[in-house]
Amino acid sequence: QVQLVESGGGLVQPGESLRISCVASGSMPSSYATKWYRRPPGKEREFVALITIGGNTHYAPSTEGRFTISRDAGKRTVYLQMYNLKFEDTATYYCNLNGVGVDAWGQGTQVTVSA
Numbered sequence: 001q002v003q004l005v006e007s008g009g010g011l012v013q014p015g016e017s018l019r020i021s022c023v024a025s026g027s028m029p030s031s032y033a034t035k036w037y038r039r040p041p042g043k044e045r046e047f048v049a050l051i052t053i054g055g056n057t058h059y060a061p062s063t064e065g066r067f068t069i070s071r072d073a074g075k076r077t078v079y080l081q082m083y084n085l086k087f088e089d090t091a092t093y094y095c096n097l098n099g100v101g102v103d104a105w106g107q108g109t110q111v112t113v114s115a
Contacts, residue, residue: 002026002104004095009109017083020109022095024076032099034078036069038091038111048093051078062088085113 008020022034036048049059049069057069068081078095090113095106 002028002097002102004097004104004106006093006095006106006109009093009111011112011114012085013115014086014113016085016113017081018085018111019079019081020093020111022078022080022106024078024097024104028076028097029099029102032097032102034071035096035098036078036080036093037096038089038093039108040088040091045094049080082111085111087113089113 003025005023006020008018010018012018031053033050033052035050037045038048039045047060048063049057049067051057051069051071059067066083069078071078080093082089089111092108092110094108097104
């Protein structure tokens with residue numbers, strides 16, 4: 001069973017940067033992708049970015065060029081570096097690990113962009 005714990009959220013001003021983290025524990029599948037999703041206030045959950053075990057990445061159009069997903073395999077940690085944050089980036093950010101027989105979610109970390 002895989003457990004995910006996100007951290008690093010907080011309150012920032014527009015234009016600032018923030019990095020959030022997702023640490024995995026437990027028995028990892030042989031092949032998987034780690035994804036970040038977010039749920040803005042009053043809206044549906046939306047895809048933000050993913051990184052495969054091989055290091056391939058993919059971004060939502062709204063975040064490409066501003067967000068960078070990366071991983072430290074030794075630490076079982078996936079990061080989401082967010083630059084030039086905008087009001088519309090305010091959301092609860094969730095980490096998801098999806099692989100063969102595994103679909104794990106973290107509890108979320110809140111990112112608030114406010115002047």
